[in-house]
Amino acid sequence: MQRLTLEHLNQMVGIEYILLHAQEPILFIIRKQQRQSPAQVIPLADYYIIAGVIYQAPDLGSVINSRVLTAVHGIQSAFDEAMSYCRYHPSKGYWWHFKDHEEQEKVKPKAKRKEEPSSIFQRQRVDALLID
Template identity: 70%
Template sequence: MAASTASENLLSISWHDSAWIPILNPANVMDYFSERSNPFYDRTSNNEIIKMQRLNPEQLNNMTGLEYILLHVQEPILYVIRKQHRHSSTQVTPLADFYIIAGVVYQAPDLGSVINARLLNTLSNLESAFDEAKSYSRYHPSKGYSWEFKNQEEIDKAKAKEKKKKEEPSSLFQRQRVDILLTEWAKKHPPKYTAAPQADKQQDENKEQIKLEMKTEKSETASQSSHTSSRGPAEKKPRLR
């Protein structure tokens, strides 16, 4: 029971050392996994003995007991380490698998833990479904059992709220934003004038032209009259007898 509890606790945690992550590779990943702060590493394993005595890692095949091996490598992000019990040089019993993703160590769940978690999730969803179905059932002494779903009630309440809801006045920000958008729209798409304003403009130009011509005629007439008065009265010729 204690071993099962310890295993469940390890499934819910992770471990990493930020100093190792940039330099992690297949040559040093076992040293990284054997750090003392790693809760997944058992210091009574043969790997710790090899490490303390500075022996060749290949000596693990000649020893018996608990050990860790590098099972799979997918550089540069994934490493799989297996915990196993070695009985002889050719016989081992797998105990647990650990995977390292981007430098973070996790324990892979065993088949029993996966099935147990799925069953608990299924039972929880079924219980919620039964509780919800039970909340819709009604009983009346004369009518017996009946169903009363909340969907229709919620629809009716929503319609009633929409009828009672009043239109909220626009804020100053909304009004300013609308004015800006309308101004930009008017600049991109200026209004096109109809023919009537063009006709009025032509009439105004014609009137100005007529006024200018009248002024010109008046000025010419005044100039001619002033020139005649400067010559004086006409001299009388003598009569012949």
């Protein structure tokens, strides 16, 4: 197996790793793939190395699931807050009541801001990889 040319590597079958993209000092993208013939390969996973740390790239299903879950959570939070202002009385019917809630917000201390699950750089790189 040693001292063979690159043409011989394409003739072999099995799992192989290739360097898919390199941005020299900081970013490298490596693909794990199953080679079944010289012309047919099946991608198994992608890995990216940022500043010497290796991460496995999420698959498309995980990315879509995360984005949909984030959107649904925002909609659910807005709906829950809107429902907290809604009041009903049999003689009056439904109405919106905002005064009590505003006073409660003044008393409550502000919650600390949560750290985002990903950085802008990570989101842009995932989007760029999905486009490729």
